[in-house]
Amino acid sequence: MLKIGILVSGGGTNLQAVLDAIDCGTITNAEVKVVISNNRNAYALERARNHGIEDFCISPADFKEREEFYEALLSKIDQYCLDLIVLAGYLVAIPAAMIKKYRNRIINVHPSLIPSFCGKGYYGLKVHEAALARGVKVTGATVHYVDEGMDTGPILLQKAVEVREGDTPEALQRRVMEEAEWQILPQAIQLIANGQEESQ
Template sequence: MLRIAVLVSGGGTNLQAIMDAVADGKITNTEIATVISNNKNAYALERAAKAGIPNCCISPKDYADRAQFHEALLAALDEAQVDLIVLAGFLVVIPEMMIRKYRNRIINIHPSLIPSFCGTGYYGLKVHEGVLNRGVKVTGATCHFVDEGTDTGPIILQKAVEVKNGDTPKILQQRVMEEAEWIIMPKAIDLIANGKVKVVDGKAIVEEN
């Protein structure tokens, strides 16, 4: 059984997609061991509580420095005995000590087709603003492992989404979530839980069904 920690900062729509997929059997061999947020007011914590999932807030504001915050975050993950860390809209930079300890065991969802519209400064609505400003016809989402760079880790899954005339950043954001993020993030977790993803020479190899 794969034990996952879901790290969130806001409403937790990706968390809900994961919870629903576990409940529906789309994610197998997996349990959500803990939900952690850096924001005590995050609705994601309420979602977890309603589902009976252990949850807590670990905020940088509650510690003297980032080092103490990082230690507290790692301690919580260790205590929950997690096998995989899922970043589902977690707006805090992941410390290198955590990346080293959980090498190829941290995944993130990014709302574009990496390597387009990713890296420093591309987060949230800024990604979709960049897409619309450039005028591309296809965008999407990417689920990838996390390494020391920004959106540079091995890519697990990608799904394309059409950009339509009249899209605003918010409309496009919603479509990318519904048509891509909420589909490929649960699928990636299920693949990992069933031993169908391995990293070779810096690339994620996904076993075909």
């Protein structure tokens, strides 16, 4: 059984997609053990509670030094002996020590087709604003392994989404979530849980 920890910063729609996929059997051999947020008001924590999953807020604001925050985060994650850490809209940089310790066991979902519109400053609505400003006809989402770079780790899955005439950043964000992120994040977890990711 793959033990998963999910890190979130906001509403937790990707978290919900994973929980729903586990509930309906689209993801097998996996369970979410803990949900951690840097934001105590994140609705994602409520989603975890509703599912009977342990949840914690570990915020950089509660620590004098960033290193103390990193130590607290890593210490909490270590308690759960996790097989996989999923960044599902987590807006805090992951410490190098955690990347090293959990090498090839951390995945992230990013709302564009990497290498487009990724890296520093590209998160949330900013990604979709940039895609529309550039005039691309196709965007999408990517699930990738996390390494020391920003959105530079090996790509696991991608799914394209059409950009429509008159799209606003908000409309595009919603479509990318519904048609790509919520599809490929559970799919990636299913592949990892069942040892199939190498064949993709």
